Amino acid sequence: MNLDQNTINKLAEHLENCELQAQDTLKITDEYPQMDWDDAYAIQEVIKQRKIARGCRIVGLKAGLTSRAKMQQMGVSMPVFGFLADYFAVPEGDAVKMSELIHPKIEPEIAFVTKSVLKGPGCHIGSVLAATDFVMPALEIIDSRFRDFKFDLKSVIADNCSSSRFVLGGRMRPVEDLDLRTLGVVMEKNGEIVALGAGAAVLGHPAAAIAMLANLLGERGEEIPAGTLILSGGITEAVMVKAGDNVSLRIQELGSVHVRFN
Ligand code: 0L1
Ligand code: MG
Numbered sequence: 001m002n003l004d005q006n007t008i009n010k011l012a013e014h015l016e017n018c019e020l021q022a023q024d025t026l027k028i029t030d031e032y033p034q035m036d037w038d039d040a041y042a043i044q045e046v047i048k049q050r051k052i053a054r055g056c057r058i059v060g061l062k063a064g065l066t067s068r069a070k071m072q073q074m075g076v077s078m079p080v081f082g083f084l085a086d087y088f089a090v091p092e093g094d095a096v097k098m099s100e101l102i103h104p105k106i107e108p109e110i111a112f113v114t115k116s117v118l119k120g121p122g123c124h125i126g127s128v129l130a131a132t133d134f135v136m137p138a139l140e141i142i143d144s145r146f147r148d149f150k151f152d153l154k155s156v157i158a159d160n161c162s163s164s165r166f167v168l169g170g171r172m173r174p175v176e177d178l179d180l181r182t183l184g185v186v187m188e189k190n191g192e193i194v195a196l197g198a199g200a201a202v203l204g205h206p207a208a209a210i211a212m213l214a215n216l217l218g219e220r221g222e223e224i225p226a227g228t229l230i231l232s233g234g235i236t237e238a239v240m241v242k243a244g245d246n247v248s249l250r251i252q253e254l255g256s257v258h259v260r261f262n
Helices: 004-022 037-053 067-072 123-130 153-158 204-217
Strands: 058-064 079-084 105-114 132-140 163-168 184-189 190-199 229-231 246-251 257-260
Touching: 004 037, 004 105, 004 153, 037 079, 037 153, 058 204, 079 123, 079 153, 079 204, 105 190, 105 246, 123 132, 123 204, 132 204, 132 246, 132 257, 163 229, 163 257, 229 257
Parallel strands: 058 229
Antiparallel strands: 058 079, 105 132, 105 229, 132 163, 184 190, 184 246, 246 257
16 A cells, blocks of 8 residues: 555545535546555545444445446446445435536446355356345446546545445346346436447446455455345446436346436
8 A cells, every 4th residue: 555544534535525515526646646456445445434434324335347338438447346325325216416416427237136145256157146136227326526537447446436326126036047148228318218238248247247346355355245235337338417317227127217317
């Protein structure tokens, strides 16, 4: 690690305040070019602990930048991982308040819920499927705190991977009789199709994103407990939203989920 604990705490406080006050900021590697991957995850961890200290519950994990479309959109080359706090959850069909966000985008995802512990190293698609209770459609609303989306991967990780809101809906389906790679995905905004894809867009198989996350946590001696909700990453590019927009996602075999913006 290249940053001391005071700097990590200061950056975590700054980024979290930007999130809570819907204020943008410059990417933090501008001021701290020496920041390394461990520093970035350490800043994210302090943000998580600040939320817990204020009484928030951590309700899940997320993988981000797991599809080629998203990597190309953001000009980056590897997935990132973050956490989901309780107030990120928006009930299906409810409205997201634009006044609480900076410049949100929305993306279609497959959410996993585990039924047994996943612990890396050595996790693979098979171990993830065996540990999965069910999958369901999810819309993730990301809201990078970095001005004009000018960031690099380390700054994104520190910023909890742009996590902001998510919506779950549709059907909870066990994975035994599903091929997640070939499930068709259609996202509509105001009745127009804005994104199309299939599960395989996420690293060849959405469970591969969960395996990567388990292996990354395993390197730190951590595991994914049974009953964990995990967003496996955007299947298509993320789409900008504004007040008045209605977005719906349909995933073959898994049903649909909707959200509004006001
Ligand atoms: O969920 C994600 O794919 C994280 C995206 C992070 C970068 C961005 O804000 O687009
Ligand atoms: Mg995402």
